[in-house]
Amino acid sequence: EKRTMTLIEKNSYHDSVYVNAAKIFQGIHTEKPKDRTLVRYGDDSLSPMLTFKDEYSQRVSYELAFSALKYQDLLEEILLDSCVYPCQSIPGELTSLLVVMLYDLQDRKFQAREISDEEEPVAEVRKIEYYLYSFRTKLAAALARCRIKHDALSIEYFLPESIRKQEQRASTLPLCVWINTVKISLEDVFSDLKKKGFTRVESVSDFDRYTYCMDHHCHDVLFFPSSLKEELLNLDLVADCKLLLQ
Numbered sequence: 001e002k003r004t005m006t007l008i009e010k011n012s013y014h015d016s017v018y019v020n021a022a023k024i025f026q027g028i029h030t031e032k033p034k035d036r037t038l039v040r041y042g043d044d045s046l047s048p049m050l051t052f053k054d055e056y057s058q059r060v061s062y063e064l065a066f067s068a069l070k071y072q073d074l075l076e077e078i079l080l081d082s083c084v085y086p087c088q089s090i091p092g093e094l095t096s097l098l099v100v101m102l103y104d105l106q107d108r109k110f111q112a113r114e115i116s117d118e119e120e121p122v123a124e125v126r127k128i129e130y131y132l133y134s135f136r137t138k139l140a141a142a143l144a145r146c147r148i149k150h151d152a153l154s155i156e157y158f159l160p161e162s163i164r165k166q167e168q169r170a171s172t173l174p175l176c177v178w179i180n181t182v183k184i185s186l187e188d189v190f191s192d193l194k195k196k197g198f199t200r201v202e203s204v205s206d207f208d209r210y211t212y213c214m215d216h217h218c219h220d221v222l223f224f225p226s227s228l229k230e231e232l233l234n235l236d237l238v239a240d241c242k243l244l245l246q
Contacts, residue, residue, distance in 0.1 A: 012114040013104065015122035016053060017061050022097035023048035024065035029096065030072055039076040039085060042093030056233055067107075068100040074146060074158050075099050078106075082142035084135045094124060101128050106143055106155070110136040174204050174223040175232065176246040177212075181220055184242040189222075192237055 027048060029041060052058040068075060079085035079102065090098060112133065132139065143155075152158055159167075179189050190200065193212065201211045207225045215221035222243075224232060229245075237243040 012116065013060065013064070014053070014057065014116070014119050015125040016051070017057055017064065018097060018101055018104070018125045018128075019122055020050050020052065020057075020061035021064035021068070021100045022094075023050060024062060025068050025100050026096040028065065028069055029099075030069070038080055039095060039099075040092050041095045042091070064100055064104060068103040070159060070163075071103060071155060072099065074155060075102050077146055078102065078139055078142045081145060082135060082138040084132070084139060087131070090128070090131065094128060097124060097128050098132070101125070102132055102139070105132050105136070105139070110140050172226060174207070175226055175229060176215075177222045177224060177232065178244045178246055179220040179222065180242050180244055183240070184237070186220065189237065189243065196235065 026041060050061075052061065076085075076099070079098070085095075085098070113129065146152070146158075147155075150158060156164060156167075179186060193200075196210075198210045198212055199208075201207065201213050203213055203216075204223055206213070209225070210228070210231075212222050212224045215223065232238055232243070232245060235243065238245065
């Protein structure tokens, strides 16, 4: 039976991803001085219990939480400017969920999320989702006002220039993958990748679309173009932990 890692599209994260991202964000969000605190978060004194369905769900939960952290000031400004926050029906313990789901909503250009019939719904997630989506026009307008106010072409321009440059460099770095030789031999990996349409080249300078190369010092390490991240996560080799993305 073909086994592949569950690949959640950008516009259809499972409810559990938002729950875990909110718990992570709750523990890492920036605390502001009390006299400047306009958006209030619940108690984060207890360590959150995180439950992930698979490695991909874990990765996107952390990515969503840290994306919300990067744009925390902007997201809070959007909530306040649109008058979507504060809301009596949304307690402080759901503020983190509100913020991470707002980030995801604007990342989808305020389009509705595609929900799988197989997904088990989480009441709090559906409540926040319905609330934000019902005010999507006001939220989009608030984002537009923020961009005009700060003369920003996109939300990335709200980040300091040094961070923008770091992210641009990071996005071009090759993906590093370790071959788990306890489960598979190098020859079998090469054979499987060839069947999947990948071509082995001599070095990263020879990269094209579906190519990879070996590390010249560690022969159980491979490099792939950064653009192939999603394709790699959907390989049987990765789902079976025979290849481990570093």
